[in-house]
Amino acid sequence: xxxxxxxxxxxxxxxxxxxxxxxxxxxxxxxxxxxxxxxxxxxxxxxxxxxxxxxxxxxxxxxxxxxxxxxxxxxxxxxxxxxxxxxxxxxxxxxxxxxxxxxxxxxxxxxxxxxxxxxxxxxxxxxxxxxxxx
Amino acid sequence: xxxxxxxxxxxxxxxxxxxxxxxxxxxxxxxxxxxxxxxxxxxxxxxxxxxxxxxxxxxxxxxxxxxxxxxxxxxxxxxxxxxxxxxxxxxxxxxxxxxxxxxxxxxxxxxxxxxxxxxxxxxxxxxxxxxxxxxxxxxxxxxxxxxxxxxxxxxxxxxxxxxxxxxxxxxx
Numbered sequence: 486x487x488x489x490x491x492x493x494x495x496x497x498x499x500x501x502x503x504x505x506x507x508x509x510x511x512x513x514x515x516x517x518x519x520x521x522x523x524x525x526x527x528x529x530x531x532x533x534x535x536x537x538x539x540x541x542x543x544x545x546x547x548x549x550x551x552x553x554x555x556x557x558x559x560x561x562x563x564x565x566x567x568x569x570x571x572x573x574x575x576x577x578x579x580x581x582x583x584x585x586x587x588x589x590x591x592x593x594x595x596x597x598x599x600x601x602x603x604x605x606x607x608x609x610x611x612x613x614x615x616x617x618x619x
Numbered sequence: 620x621x622x623x624x625x626x627x628x629x630x631x632x633x634x635x636x637x638x639x640x641x642x643x644x645x646x647x648x649x650x651x652x653x654x655x656x657x658x659x660x661x662x663x664x665x666x667x668x669x670x671x672x673x674x675x676x677x678x679x680x681x682x683x684x685x686x687x688x689x690x691x692x693x694x695x696x697x698x699x700x701x702x703x704x705x706x707x708x709x710x711x712x713x714x715x716x717x718x719x720x721x722x723x724x725x726x727x728x729x730x731x732x733x734x735x736x737x738x739x740x741x742x743x744x745x746x747x748x749x750x751x752x753x754x755x756x757x758x759x760x761x762x763x764x765x766x767x768x769x770x771x772x773x774x775x776x777x778x779x780x781x782x783x784x785x786x787x788x789x790x791x
Contacts, residue, residue: 520735522734522736531704531742532769533702534768534770535769562693563696565690565691567690569689596706597769
């Protein structure tokens, strides 16, 4: 546990100039933990309110993008009388420097937490080249 | 539309907190513009939290007010929601004392195994606790709590004795 005060409010994603979302809903940056081992990179992201089916993971040209679309819970007969947090989708991108074995990426989600396992491509075995004397 | 309005009110409150000392009278008068029963309650709750913050002197591991909460209500019930992804419901305790709802628990991270190292560690962890003033007194026997997709929602029913009584006017 840390004594340091953490930012508790959700951080809103910066909208990019090139692309605009069709859905007019706020987008937040999910908080993540990224853990590296010798063989893989593990990413854990908090996406409360997102159904597993609505998570989109994309790895292209070294950019990993995670997206989560929420199904907002609206209590039709109730009024929101007090609010400390806003509800919205999640999106975040990372550049991954290691070569990832795309076919072996594993993803699971539970209780609003996405876990991604990105195995690194095994490095090519060093090949000894002998120079033949002429 | 209603939702947007309320969020605006909260952001006004937050803004005012920062200016607490100088503009105390000003924000009080701002709040007086609000009209409904819930606004009065919200004002009370806000003042109470402000007092807690000023006098507790505690250093909360999560910073103030973790987890963030939203309250939905109608005349007869209140629904308190909170985003608590990856929390084991067994490690979460919910209790009601009078008009106060208490939510506390622990959020733990997986310990790093040998050979693992963090690139980033942003997710909150540790003990958390919130005390929330409810808009009315509730029936402690009929509290329903659900935990779905990392969102905790607690449904509380208004105590029968607390409901407003309609008084018929007799005419001769």
